[in-house]
Amino acid sequence: MVRFTSFMLNLGLALAAPSLIPRQDQGAVNKKLIVGAAGQILSFQYDGKTFKPISKVNETGKSASWMVFKRPNHLYAVDENSNTLRQFNYDPATGKLSDKPILEKTGSPGVVSLEFNHDKTRLLGGSYSNGTVDIWDTSAADGSMKFIKNVTLTGDVNPKHGTHRAHQIVPNPSGRFFAINDLGGDAIHIMDSKKDYTITSTAKVEPAGCGPRHGSFLNTNANPQSIPTHYVILCETMNLIQLYSVEPKKADDTLVLTPLQSLSSYGPGFAPLNATTAAAGELTVANNQRDVYITNRLSGNETDNVSLFAFQGKAGQAKLEFQAQVSSGGISPRMMSLSRDKDQGIMFVANPQGTNGIVALQRSENCGLLSPVPIASIVNTDISKETGGFGPQFVLEIPATAPSSTKGKANKNA
Numbered sequence: 534m535v536r537f538t539s540f541m542l543n544l545g546l547a548l549a550a551p552s553l554i555p556r557q558d559q560g561a562v563n564k565k566l567i568v569g570a571a572g573q574i575l576s577f578q579y580d581g582k583t584f585k586p587i588s589k590v591n592e593t594g595k596s597a598s599w600m601v602f603k604r605p606n607h608l609y610a611v612d613e614n615s616n617t618l619r620q621f622n623y624d625p626a627t628g629k630l631s632d633k634p635i636l637e638k639t640g641s642p643g644v645v646s647l648e649f650n651h652d653k654t655r656l657l658g659g660s661y662s663n664g665t666v667d668i669w670d671t672s673a674a675d676g677s678m679k680f681i682k683n684v685t686l687t688g689d690v691n692p693k694h695g696t697h698r699a700h701q702i703v704p705n706p707s708g709r710f711f712a713i714n715d716l717g718g719d720a721i722h723i724m725d726s727k728k729d730y731t732i733t734s735t736a737k738v739e740p741a742g743c744g745p746r747h748g749s750f751l752n753t754n755a756n757p758q759s760i761p762t763h764y765v766i767l768c769e770t771m772n773l774i775q776l777y778s779v780e781p782k783k784a785d786d787t788l789v790l791t792p793l794q795s796l797s798s799y800g801p802g803f804a805p806l807n808a809t810t811a812a813a814g815e816l817t818v819a820n821n822q823r824d825v826y827i828t829n830r831l832s833g834n835e836t837d838n839v840s841l842f843a844f845q846g847k848a849g850q851a852k853l854e855f856q857a858q859v860s861s862g863g864i865s866p867r868m869m870s871l872s873r874d875k876d877q878g879i880m881f882v883a884n885p886q887g888t889n890g891i892v893a894l895q896r897s898e899n900c901g902l903l904s905p906v907p908i909a910s911i912v913n914t915d916i917s918k919e920t921g922g923f924g925p926q927f928v929l930e931i932p933a934t935a936p937s938s939t940k941g942k943a944n945k946n947a
Contacts, residue, residue, distance in 0.1 A: 565628035569597035569927035570916050576628045584911050588630035598926045601647045607676030609647055616642040626933045638678050640667040646701040650726055651708030664697025668730050688735055690717050691742040701747045707760050710788055716744045723788045736790035744770030747816040753846035763851055764790055767816040767827050772798045774827055776853050798827050800840055800855035807833025815868050819877055824901035828866040836860045841901055859903045863887030867926045873936050883925040890916045890924035
């Protein structure tokens with residue numbers, strides 16, 4: 534059941550009521566953020582009200598659309614416009630970033646996603662251009678990368694893309710398996726780290742041409758390190774959010790995904806103004822394993838939006854339920870991430886186009902609702918004026934100290 538929605542006529546969006554979202558102690562906020570934009574990598578300090586610039590790396594022609602961090606000071610960045618993987622020095626205490634890469638290695642072209650294995654001795658990169666997954670050794674004390682191999686995705690492809698596209702790599706909380714979301718192959722491939730990072734099973738995503746882009750494992754088990762019970766995927770081309778059950782297949786020692794539900798990413802009663810251009814973008818799940826957030830991009834509305842779905846994981850009755858929708862504050866929100874405090878009280882959204890490049894939305898841990906207007910923002914012209922008007926694609930908080938483990942965490946970037 535929808536907890537709360539209200540209608541904003543000029544935007545056609547459902548907005549969560551501000552009164553339902555408790556304000557956090559703004560004076561206690563001191564968060565460091567990494568932002569990737571066209572031709573730039575930036576770091577900011579967020580104090581609960583404003584974003585203060587700390588570092589800026591100019592990278593003409595490059596695009597750091599995904600980054601991951603390994604302690605104590607190793608930041609890895611893709612360049613989706615080339616075939617390079619870069620390593621920077623980053624101080625999580627001060628937010629200062631080295632003004633250029635300390636190491637650059639050649640891998641597959643067009644990598645758009647990075648993810649570590651459980652102990653961060655291996656780094657996986659998903660290539661949108663090649664439909665491959667690069668495997669890097671990152672066990673060295675200095676964080677340097679050593680290329681091991683790449684794995685090619687196989688199977689049928691959809692007519693729109695004509696090739697496989699590894700759009701995101703999603704780690705399983707147990708530390709063994711990875712899901713590879715294949716936008717061009719309409720598939721979710723399961724990779725096994727214990728079998729030399731080979732693909733051991735594949736689940737087709739229907740209907741054909743739906744374009745699975747980003748996803749996350751969900752776990753209703755008491756042990757957060759156990760094999761998860763479900764997987765949720767966001768399909769870009771057809772603007773669908775889909776739920777799968779996950780079961781270990783003992784005979785083949787892999788995971789089997791079975792479709793359970795498919796919903797519009799806009800929720801009931803809402804639709805993009807321009808269905809031709811609309812393309813769903815990011816999906817992220819809160820630590821409570823209940824709140825599932827997705828971004829709807831290029832909708833043709835004055836701004837795009839973030840939708841909230843609630844995962845109900847009762848055995849035999851698992852489902853997603855639409856809850857609310859708020860403006861992203863800009864256009865084409867490519868990536869969003871929750872703050873790393875215990876309550877995950879802030880949602881950060883990156884909009885490459887439109888008025889606001891980075892917005893902070895207040896989040897209620899109790900019900901998952903987001904504030905209808907940003908509590909802080911960076912206008913896009915302050916970020917994109919040097920890069921032809923194309924703003925931030927990636928935003929991530931990196932805590933000064935390692936966060937403690939939390940039930941249900943599936944994706945740990947710091």
